[in-house]
Amino acid sequence: MKIESVRAFILKKPLDKPLATSKAELRERGTAIVQIKTEDGIEGLGEGVGVPNVIKEIVERNFTPMLIGEDPFNIERLWRKMFQRLYWEPKGAWVCAISAVEMALWDIVGKALDVPVYKLIGGLYRDRLEAYASDIFWDDVEEMAKRAASFVNQGFRYVKCHIGKGFGHDEVRVRAMRKAIGNDAELMVDINCGYDRPTAIKFAEVFEENEVFWYEEPLPPFDLEGYKLLKDYTDLPIAAGENEFTKYGFRDMFVKGAVDYAMPDLARVGGILEGKKVSALAESFNVVCSPHVFSTGILLAATLHLMASTPGTELFELDTTGTGVIDELLAEPLEVRDGYVYVPKGPGLGVQLGERVKRYLV
Ligand SMILES: [Mg+2]
Known part of the structure; x- marks a missing residue:
């Protein structure tokens, strides 16, 4: 079997209301989609998350x-x-572009053999994954609390929020969300390096008081020493990794003892197999791997195949904002029940890449 063509598209969906984090605002959902075709007519899809036009x-x-x-x-x-x-x-866009190609190759191999990708990378370890609702983006206190409660009412046991604007802003939101979801649900905070x-x-104490489940990306990705200092200071589990690349980047993170949860993004880290290697490395350092997933249905599906076949991974990040291009890219509708996501078969x-996606492609 031979590769006949490689094409890349930019997928762009403008948002009515921006999704805000500590330092940035997402005004559109954008990504780079790669389509690879073989001489015998098999087509594979992958995606690279980062700067779409560069990828x-x-x-x-x-x-x-x-x-x-x-x-x-x-x-x-x-x-x-x-890579060589x-x-x-x-690190960066080059590796994101490799990720997109690699993902499309797995899609081709699975289609050529008529098996789901999880069967090729370890087989089925579990057919569903507990999900967390991602995300409650930065907003008014009442709005964030209301959204947190609504996800718990939909059956999620874990909800994640974006804060990180500092004193006078973050503590009041975390307290309001904790109150709104009660003590049976878990709350993750994502600072987006803010x-x-x-x-x-200083904020570690506020989050400890409010029993935060994990403390995500408090610091910039290059400050591993800062992560280690924070981890030594607090009992809160520290999570990071969506801005880290390849097994080599995660090796440095683990050797430093910087995190409790590693969050490789398969559309950035180097693809599905690189994510699998990072998971194995994480397991050997007693770090839980919980991949970052916040883009289209392609990354979502790739991550489900990885997590279905990889015991050291936990907690599926499910985009519950309703703003992503997800179902439009899936061959079968995604099955979500009682806070669990089911693995596509x-x-x-x-x-x-059906008709419903075409209007988002540039
Ligand atoms: Mg994050």
């Missing part, structure tokens, strides 16, 4: 000539071919 350019200009004529089954070989450079780009070291340390990733 598209890297895939089309740099990777396409490396991939045409190659056997899509040789995933490790093709990964190396894309004269001037290395071991604190400095002293603020992160169709061939490949279980994704398709």
Whole structure:
């Protein structure tokens, strides 16, 4: 089997109301989608999360000539071919672009063999995953509390919120959300790298009082020493990883003892198999792997296949904002019941680029 064509698209969906975090506002849902076709007509889809136009350019200009004529089954070989450079780009858009291609290759292999991808990467360990509702974006205190309660009422035992604007803002929101969900549900806080070291340390006490389940990305991704200081200071589990790349980046994080939860994003870390390798590394350091998933149905499906086949992973991040392009890309509607997400059973990733998606493609 040979690869015949590689194409990349930008998927863009404008939002009526921006999704706000500590330092940024998401005004549209955007990503880069890669479509690879084989000579015998099999089509695979993948996605790269980051700067969509840069990822598209890297895939089309740099990777396409490396991939045409190659056997899509040789995933490790093709990964190396894309990763090894004269001037290395071991983090950032380059690796996001590799992730998109790698994901599409798995989709092709699954479709060619008529099996779901989880069967190719370890087999079924479980057919459903407990999910957390992601996310309660930054808003008024009352609005955030109301949304937290509504997710718990829908059956989720875990809800995550975006705060990180500091004193006078964050403590009142966390207290209101904790009150709104009661003591039987768990609350995660995501700072999106919005604190400095002293603020992160001071807020640890507020979060401890409110029994926060995990404390996500309090500091910038390059301050592993800061993460370690914070982890030594508080009993709160620390989570990070959506801004880390490849097994090499996570190795440094684990050796430093920086986190309790590792959050590789399969559309950034280097793809599905790289996520699997990070999970194994995490397990060997007694770190729980809980992949980051906040994009389209392609990343969502890829992450379900990984987590279905990988025991060291826990807690599926389910986009409950209603703003993502998810069902439009899935071959079968996603099954969510009582806070659990069910693993798709169709061939490949279980994704398709149908008519319903076309209006979002640029
Ligand atoms: Mg996050």
